[in-house]
Amino acid sequence: MNPHEREVAFSSPVNRELVHRASTSEVLPTSFSDTSKGTFVAGIQWPRRHSFYGPERFDSALIAETIRQLTVLTLHEGYRVPLEHKFMMTGFGFQIHGVQPSVVRRAAAVELVGFVSLVDARWSGTDLRGGKVEVAIRTREGQLIAEGYGVARICSASTYARIRRQGLGDSLGKTQRLEKLPASDVGRQHASDVMIGRTSDPAIHSIQADLDQPYFFDHALDHVPGVALIEAIRQHACIQHANPHVDLQRFEATFTRVVEHSPSATVHASPHSENLFLITQGPAVCVRATATLRVFGPTQVSRKFPSSVKGGAQPAPGALLLE
Known part of the structure; x- marks a missing residue:
């Protein structure tokens, strides 16, 4: 039994605005709570079937979207970043681990647990300006399925409009x-x-x-x-x-x-x-x-290939990802 089992729930999705989705059916997190300072746990439910990605084989698109939603959810719900603020993501990554087919090949929707923490946080007074959100996705029994991260810069809507040229959005x-x-x-x-x-x-x-x-x-x-x-x-x-x-x-x-x-x-x-x-x-x-x-x-x-970037440039202020 996962020690955080009592802290997660799967009965309904979180508010769609918290993960930047218009369709409630596309919302993957089902609960979000603070376990200790700087650490959060989330319930996750994957659909049995989907028109785009395939839960039965741990599609990378599903993993990426889960990490994206948990990143956004953590900044809004965990650190009270206003919903009208924009997240300019400059980095993103994930690794999918080996899993048993029985984890997903069943009639019921897949229920998982996400463990989330914010590192390298950047603050301006009491306002969070950015950081790296690290995510680990596990089965309810504790088996590691995937892990990843999103690196975000946070800015107000007015700052975003200036960056993207007023009215473009x-x-x-x-x-x-x-x-x-x-x-x-x-x-x-x-x-x-x-x-x-x-x-x-x-x-x-x-x-x-x-x-x-x-x-x-x-x-x-x-x-x-x-x-x-x-x-x-x-x-x-x-x-x-x-x-x-x-x-x-x-x-x-x-x-x-x-x-x-x-x-x-x-x-x-x-x-x-x-x-x-x-x-x-x-x-x-x-x-x-x-x-x-x-x-x-x-x-x-x-x-398999090596996974190191050669000659990678430093992210510019205008980089944007996973909005």
């Missing part, structure tokens, strides 16, 4: 419509779930953000969100390895610039290291990410 923007890849090539079921398209160079893919995609765009965003960029990297890896079952087992990223809706950004592996992925828009590098890949198939072979 009121518009979704326009995205170019280019040829997408078949959904089956990147391990997805629906065309709207495909995040990348072809370019003249087979080693480079354009990022195709579909504003009608309900998972990534269930509320208005003035940029391409970080979870969509992470998925674009995964899909690019599927094509590069000619296997739709490729997923991210370990992932770390530095977000140095906002990815706008237009012109189309591109994703490619670094010519110097196949485990280093870059997302660029025009001449600017927006995201540097390293990944260890895993392959889901009949034998579930794991393909």
Whole structure:
């Protein structure tokens, strides 16, 4: 029995505003409480089925979204950051650990426990200005499923508007419509779930953000969100390895610039290291990410690469992720 079992509940989701979601059905945390100074515990419920990610195989998109929601929830609920404030995430990472199939292959929804703490906090008087939120996701029995982190800079709505140019946040923007890849090539079921398209160079893919995609765009965003960029990297890896079952087992990223809706950004592996992925828009590098890949198939072979960024730039003040 997990010693924190009595501190979690699963009967209903937390308020959707606390995790920056418009749809209540997409809210994953079900409770949040303070266990001791600087440490929090959250109930988490994953759906039995979902139109986008697959809980039955611990989809990296599901892990990333869980960590994103716990990061946002902790800053709002744990540190009373006002709901109108903006979180400009400059770093994000996760690692998925081996789990028994019985954890998720059952009729009931999956109930988990998240342990969360804030480190490297930056304060201005009594106002929290940023920090690194560390997350560990465990089964109710205590088995570690995944761990990760989000590094956030916190700013007021007015400061955000100045950074993003006044009025830009009121518009979704326009995205170019280019040829997408078949959904089956990147391990997805629906065309709207495909995040990348072809370019003249087979080693480079354009990022195709579909504003009608309900998972990534269930509320208005003035940029391409970080979870969509992470998925674009995964899909690019599927094509590069000619296997739709490729997923991210370990992932770390530095977000140095906002990815706008237009012109189309591109994703490619670094010519110097196949485990280093870059997302660029025009001449600017927006995201540097390293990944260890895993392959889901009949034998579930794991393909591993080193996970250290070479020559990574320091995050700029304008980096934005997972809003």
